Amino acid sequence: MLDKKFHVKKGDTVSVIAGKDKSKTGKVIRILPKKDGVLVEGLNIVKRHTRARGNEPGGIVEKESPLHVSNVMLYCEKCKKSVRSKMNVLEDGKKVRVCIKCGDSFDK
Numbered sequence: 001m002l003d004k005k006f007h008v009k010k011g012d013t014v015s016v017i018a019g020k021d022k023s024k025t026g027k028v029i030r031i032l033p034k035k036d037g038v039l040v041e042g043l044n045i046v047k048r049h050t051r052a053r054g055n056e057p058g059g060i061v062e063k064e065s066p067l068h069v070s071n072v073m074l075y076c077e078k079c080k081k082s083v084r085s086k087m088n089v090l091e092d093g094k095k096v097r098v099c100i101k102c103g104d105s106f107d108k
């Protein structure tokens, strides 16, 4: 089951609706329930300086940092934009998220 707070889940394509990466899209690579955060591939990149350790040279590592879940929306491939989703219950009782505009399912 989906956590109520999370309208997105791992593997979803989402669009950022606030912050420095606004209107960019990417794929959710991790959900951080305790932080209400999502990690999105290639978005909200922060540079971290690391020290040399053993054989690993120090330097700058670029890493995704979490976006707040309220700042991302599902991105609909059909509508080509961020959309609201709604729950549809299938005949077999399975719940799927569908695009509120075109009705396309996000849970295939």
Ligand SMILES: [Zn+2]
Pocket: 076, 077, 078, 079, 080, 083, 099, 100, 101, 102, 103, 104
């Ligand atoms: Zn759509």
